[in-house]
Each structure stands twice: as C-alpha cells, then as structure tokens.
Amino acid sequence: MSASTETETDVAPPGLSRRPVERIISAILIGLACVVLYDSYGRGAGWDNGPQNGFFPARVGWIFLAASLFILVQSFRSPASGVFVTYEQLGQVVRVLGPLIVFVGLIEPIGLYVASAIFIVIFMAVVATSRWYAIALTAVLVPLVCFWVFEMQFRVPLPKGPLEAALGY
Amino acid sequence: MDDFNSLLAGFQLALSWQNIGFMAVGVVLGIIVGVLPGLGGPNGVAILLPLTFGMDPTSAIILLSSIYWGALFGGAITSILFNIPGEAWSVATTFDGYPMAVQGKAAEALTAAFTASFIGAISGVILITFVAPLVASFALRFGPAEFFAVFLLTFCSFIGMGRENRAKILASLCIGFLLAAVGLDSISGDLRMTFGSMELMRGFDFLIVVIGLFGVSEILLTVEEGLVFKGKQAKIDLKVVLRTWASLPRYWATLLRSAVVGMWMGVTPGGAIAASFMGYGLAKRFSRNPASFGKGNIEGVLAPETAAHAAGTAALLPMLALGIPGSATAAVLLGGLLVWGLQPGPLLFVEQKEFVWGLIASMYLGNLAGLVIVLATVPLFAAIMRIPFSYVAPVILIVCAIGAYTISNSIFDIWLMLLFGVVGYVFKKLDYPLAPLVLALVLGDRAEEAFRQALLGSGGSLNVFWANGLVGTLVALAMLLLLWGPVTDLIGKARRRGRPEPRPAE
Numbered sequence: 001m002s003a004s005t006e007t008e009t010d011v012a013p014p015g016l017s018r019r020p021v022e023r024i025i026s027a028i029l030i031g032l033a034c035v036v037l038y039d040s041y042g043r044g045a046g047w048d049n050g051p052q053n054g055f056f057p058a059r060v061g062w063i064f065l066a067a068s069l070f071i072l073v074q075s076f077r078s079p080a081s082g083v084f085v086t087y088e089q090l091g092q093v094v095r096v097l098g099p100l101i102v103f104v105g106l107i108e109p110i111g112l113y114v115a116s117a118i119f120i121v122i123f124m125a126v127v128a129t130s131r132w133y134a135i136a137l138t139a140v141l142v143p144l145v146c147f148w149v150f151e152m153q154f155r156v157p158l159p160k161g162p163l164e165a166a167l168g169y
Numbered sequence: 170m171d172d173f174n175s176l177l178a179g180f181q182l183a184l185s186w187q188n189i190g191f192m193a194v195g196v197v198l199g200i201i202v203g204v205l206p207g208l209g210g211p212n213g214v215a216i217l218l219p220l221t222f223g224m225d226p227t228s229a230i231i232l233l234s235s236i237y238w239g240a241l242f243g244g245a246i247t248s249i250l251f252n253i254p255g256e257a258w259s260v261a262t263t264f265d266g267y268p269m270a271v272q273g274k275a276a277e278a279l280t281a282a283f284t285a286s287f288i289g290a291i292s293g294v295i296l297i298t299f300v301a302p303l304v305a306s307f308a309l310r311f312g313p314a315e316f317f318a319v320f321l322l323t324f325c326s327f328i329g330m331g332r333e334n335r336a337k338i339l340a341s342l343c344i345g346f347l348l349a350a351v352g353l354d355s356i357s358g359d360l361r362m363t364f365g366s367m368e369l370m371r372g373f374d375f376l377i378v379v380i381g382l383f384g385v386s387e388i389l390l391t392v393e394e395g396l397v398f399k400g401k402q403a404k405i406d407l408k409v410v411l412r413t414w415a416s417l418p419r420y421w422a423t424l425l426r427s428a429v430v431g432m433w434m435g436v437t438p439g440g441a442i443a444a445s446f447m448g449y450g451l452a453k454r455f456s457r458n459p460a461s462f463g464k465g466n467i468e469g470v471l472a473p474e475t476a477a478h479a480a481g482t483a484a485l486l487p488m489l490a491l492g493i494p495g496s497a498t499a500a501v502l503l504g505g506l507l508v509w510g511l512q513p514g515p516l517l518f519v520e521q522k523e524f525v526w527g528l529i530a531s532m533y534l535g536n537l538a539g540l541v542i543v544l545a546t547v548p549l550f551a552a553i554m555r556i557p558f559s560y561v562a563p564v565i566l567i568v569c570a571i572g573a574y575t576i577s578n579s580i581f582d583i584w585l586m587l588l589f590g591v592v593g594y595v596f597k598k599l600d601y602p603l604a605p606l607v608l609a610l611v612l613g614d615r616a617e618e619a620f621r622q623a624l625l626g627s628g629g630s631l632n633v634f635w636a637n638g639l640v641g642t643l644v645a646l647a648m649l650l651l652l653w654g655p656v657t658d659l660i661g662k663a664r665r666r667g668r669p670e671p672r673p674a675e
Binding site for chain 2: 055068104
C-alpha cells in the first residue's frame with residue numbers, strides 16, 4: 001500500500017485519491033458515533049441503582065466520536081498526494097464483487113448449491129477467461145463436493161432451492 | 170509437581186488416536202489455509218468453528234489450534250517462494266527468504282524457517298506450561314475491577330505499542346466494542362441499538378465479522394494485483410534438511426534472542442507482528458555482517474520466524490490464564506471456548522484441568538507434527554499456489570459464505586459477511602488495524618460486564634479502579650503503556666528537529 005505513494009513522481013496511474021476516501025470514512029464513523037450516542041442516551045445512559053444499559057456504550061461512543069473527529073482533522077493536515085486505489089485495481093475489485101453480490105442474492109431463491117455453480121461460471125468467465133470445459137467442470141464439481149462434505153458428512157443443512165427439492169432433498 | 174502430573178495426563182489425552190488424527194488434519198488444513206490468499210489463521214478457524222459445535226471440547230480445540238500451527242507454518246511457504254507474506258508477521262521473512270529462493274537456496278530457507286518456527290513455538294509452549302498456571306492462580310483473586318483493569322491493559326497496550334496510526338487503532342477498538350453491544354444486553358435484558366430490526370436482535374457474531382474482515386477483504390485485495398502468482402520451485406530432501414539443521418547451532422544467539430523477544434511481545438497483545446520485525450532488527454544489529462541482510466542471509470529468516478512464532482504461541486498464554494486473547498486467532502479460539510460451553514478465565518485451570526492440559530500437551534505434539542508434515546509436503550503446497558487464482562478465489566468465497574451461513578443458519582449473515590468484507594477492504598487500504606476490532610468485539614461484553622459490576626460494587630465511584638494496590642498497579646501500567654507510544658514519538662520528533670526532513674511523513 002505504501003509502495004503506491006512512492007511511484008507518484010513519474011507515472012501516476014489514475015485513480016481515486018486517498019484523501020477524500022479518508023474523509024468520507026471518518027465522516028461515516030462520526031455519523032455512527034452520533035447514532036450510538038443518540039440511541040444510548042435515548043435508553044438512558046445514567047445511573048439508576050446501577051449503570052443503565054446505555055452507560056457503557058455511551059462512554060465508548062464519546063471516545064469513538066473523539067477518535068473519528070481526530071482522524072478527520074488529521075486527513076486535512078496530511079499531504080494531499082497518495083492514491084487510494086487506481087481505476088485499474090478498482091475495476092478488478094468490482095469484477096469480483098459484482099458476481100459475489102449476485103451470488104449472495106441468488107442463495108435465497110435458488111439455494112446455495114445452484115447459486116455457487118452460477119457464481120463460478122460468472123466469475124471464471126468475467127474475471128479470468130478460462131476454457132469453457134474447465135469452467136463447466138469446476139462449476140459442477142465444486143457444488144457437488146460441498147454437498148457431499150456439508151450435507152452428507154457433517155449434516156449441516158445449507159439453503160436449498162427448487163432443484164434440490166425436485167431431487168428429493 | 171501437581172502440574173507436571175496434569176501435563177502427563179494431558180499428553181495421554183492428546184495422544185489418543187482420534188486426537189492425533191485431528192491434529193494431523195488440523196495441521197494440513199492449517200497449512201492450506203496459510204498458503205491460500207484470503208484464508209488466514211483467524212478466518213480459517215472461524216469457518217471451521219461451527220462444524221465443531223457437537224464435538225468434545227478437547228478434540229475440537231486440538232483440531233482448531235492445530236489449524237493455527239499449520240497456518241503459522243504455511244505463512245512461511247508463500248513468503249519464501251512467492252514473496253507474498255501469508256500473514257502480517259511473515260513480512261519480515263520475505264526480506265531474506267525470497268532472495269534465498271532466488272539464489273536457488275529455497276530448500277535451505279524453508280527448512281530454516283520451519284525449524285525456527287518450531288523452536289519459537291516450543292519456547293512459547295514452555296512458557297505457557299510453566300507460567301500460565303501461576304498467572305491463573307494469581308488471577309483467581311481478581312474481582313470485577315481487577316478484570317476490567319486487565320482488559321484496559323490489553324486495549325491500552327494495543328494503542329500504545331501499535332505500529333499504525335493511534336487514532337485509527339482507537340477507532341477500531343471502539344467499533345468492536347459498539348458492535349459487541351448491539352443486541353440483547355445480558356445484564357438488563359434490554360435490546361440495544363437494534364433500531365427495531367429483527368436481524369440485529371441477535372447482535373453481531375464475531376465469526377461473521379472475522380470471515381468478512383479477514384477472508385472476503387483479503388480476496389478483494391489480492392485480485393487488485395491481478396490473478397497470477399509467480400513463484401520459485403522448491404523440493405526439500407533429507408540431505409538439505411540435515412545440512413541446514415547442522416548449521417543451526419551456530420546461530421543459537423539469534424534464536425535465543427528472537428525467542429525471548431517473541432515470548433515477551435506475544436504476551437502483550439498485538440505483539441507477533443512487532444516481534445518479527447524486532448527479531449529481524451536485533452539480529453541485524455548484532456550480526457557481524459549486517460550488510461548481508463536483505464540479500465539472502467539465513468539469519469534473516471531464522472530471526473523473524475522464531476520471534477513471530479514465539480509470539481504467536483505466547484499469545485495463547487493470556488487467553489488460557491486470563492481469558493484475554495493476545496491475537497486475532499486467539500480471540501477466535503476464545504470464542505470457541507464460549508461456544509463449547511467453557512467459561513474462559515483463571516477458573517479454567519481449576520474446573521477444566523483436563524481440557525487445559527490436553528490443549529497444552531497438544532501444543533507440543535501439534536508443533537512437532539506440523540514440522541514433520543510441512544517439511545514432507547512443501548512441494549504439494551507450493552503446487553496449490555500454482556492453481557490459477559480464478560479457480561481458487563470463487564471456491565474460497567463460497568466456503569466463506571457457507572461458513573458465515575452455518576453459524577446460525579441465516580442468509581442475512583452472508584450479507585453481513587459481504588458488508589464486512591468491503592469494510593475490511595477499505596479499512597486495510599486506509600491502514601485501520603483489524604485485529605483490535607475483533608478483539609474488542611470478542612471481549613466487549615465481558616469488559617462491559619466487569620466494568621458495570623465494579624461500578625455497581627462501589628456505588629458508581631471510579632475510585633474502585635485504584636482502591637487497592639493490585640488494581641491500582643494494573644491501571645497505572647495500562648496508562649503507562651497507553652502513553653508509551655505517543656511519548657516516544659514526541660521524543661523522536663524532538664531529536665529529529667533541526668535536521669532536514671527527507672520528505673513529509675504521513
């Protein structure tokens with residue numbers, strides 16, 4: 001990570017710079033701290049024959065608020081240079097994250113096993129262009145192995161969908 | 170003597186066929202987990218934890234701690250052959266390990282690294298064997314105030330000794346505490362910070378957070394750099410092993426120094442990473458030939474590995490004796506104790522003698538088994554790294570999702586895992602440390618309980634935290650550790666003043 005700041009002088013690869021990201025994150029943290037304080041004081045953070053249930057979170061919340069404010073101030077004093085992520089890297093990350101979100105979204109309606117097969121197909125087709133039979137083989141084998149390990153050996157039921165129901169599980 | 174007998178009984182327990190089997194399986198799984206990017210010690214243990222719910226606690230912890238040893242060994246393989254540190258504490262191993270591999274001395278480097286790890290780990294286990302029972306019996310006198318003081322000490326040493334930005338360490342700790350507070354409050358029985366959401370009622374399970382923060386985010390970081398790893402070949406034969414072993418006694422001073430540094434740093438939390446760098450730095454400073462470091466000096470492999478493993482093992486000492494883990498993986502193991510119905514803390518040594526000594530005995534055996542297995546199978550594991558990442562990554566992600574789901578059979582948890590994966594990615598890129606977050610999340614409820622009980626006993630007066638010598642010393646020590654970092658920074662800055670700064674520091 002620190003290496004990316006070194007290459008700044010010659011050819012800076014275009015990307016999101018670090019400073020605004022740093023500020024956005026500290027702003028989110030400040031927001032969270034405020035939510036915590038609001039909730040804790042709303043339920044009572046004082047003393048009622050003992051510490052009330054908001055007592056401890058409220059104190060941690062104040063420290064949290066102070067720390068995130070400090071990080072925000074720090075980001076203004078830090079040098080402006082520095083890349084958080086280059087667009088090329090971001091593209092790679094999105095190409096993994098996208099299929100992953102689709103995968104998690106599919107688990108509910110069609111079950112984990114079929115979703116994993118679809119996930120592997122999308123992932124291997126989008127992220128790395130593998131040969132079609134390699135993709136097909138992986139997409140079939142991995143869910144089958146998972147099914148054998150979890151469903152049959154450890155007897156851990158995983159989310160199943162219409163296909164498994166049709167097969168009698 | 171009593172402890173010695175308990176240890177022997179522990180060996181008997183750990184040497185049952187079943188437990189030896191778990192040990193071997195654990196070590197192999199651990200090495201795989203250590204070698205693969207995206208699966209580290211903490212998150213490998215977290216994924217497998219739900220599968221051990223029904224097991225006997227002793228067998229379960231032998232399995233899981235063996236994964237830990239295996240992961241420690243596995244980290245060295247990627248550091249040396251691929252110049253990719255598998256864990257943060259293997260970073261220093263790459264300095265000399267990879268140059269050695271480039272020079273064709275990969276086998277020597279690997280043998281040295283594994284043996285050094287073994288020596289470090291065994292010194293850590295010896296420390297645990299002799300010191301942990303003493304600490305535990307001492308801690309039996311602790312009341313809530315003392316316990317809170319020990320928690321405070323843990324968190325303060327994180328902030329004071331950490332290498333990252335201190336405000337970020339503090340923020341990370343606070344996030345952990347607050348996540349721990351979400352859901353049902355165990356003392357009053359009220360719901361906290363759920364904002365009417367049914368899913369949040371259960372609170373945040375630390376296992377989900379660990380799988381997201383350490384697993385998913387690691388994959389995202391890895392794909393940034395593209396999908397191909399280029400590594401050096403390695404094949405270890407017995408001749409090289411014996412030759413390297415024969416040369417080791419020459420470096421006894423380095424090994425001893427690193428082991429001591431590691432044990433010391435391991436007991437204070439967050440120490441393994443610092444310990445590996447310190448071990449490396451000290452070996453370089455005391456070396457007769459410091460210029461050869463970084464160019465493939467075998468001492469540069471021995472020193473950080475010994476220190477890191479001594480620290481990684483010693484991190485289990487406070488976990489066993491006080492119920493306070495010294496590293497992220499130890500925190501996950503501690504969470505396991507709770508899951509199996511064991512109450513961590515000093516009473517463990519009294520009430521669960523068999524479990525504790527079985528675990529300690531398994532540490533000796535597990536490391537020995539680890540050394541043998543890892544030496545025998547390096548080519549196999551190096552081959553795993555050559556499987557294209559486009560095959561490995563989806564499988565790792567699917568396994569992470571399954572791990573997150575099985576904890577409480579909830580699809581919402583998989584979404585949470587995904588969320589924490591993105592959070593972990595952003596945090597890592599912005600240098601927010603993740604280990605304090607996990608530690609605070611695991612310890613949050615118990616720290617809060619100790620705090621509230623202490624205040625309840627004193628009627629709300631904070632004086633309870635320096636009411637007697639013991640608690641006063643602990644709190645004073647905590648403050649000292651907290652201020653140690655900032656003060657040394659200031660001194661360093663004052664010294665540097667007057668000299669021209671090479672470039673504006675961060």
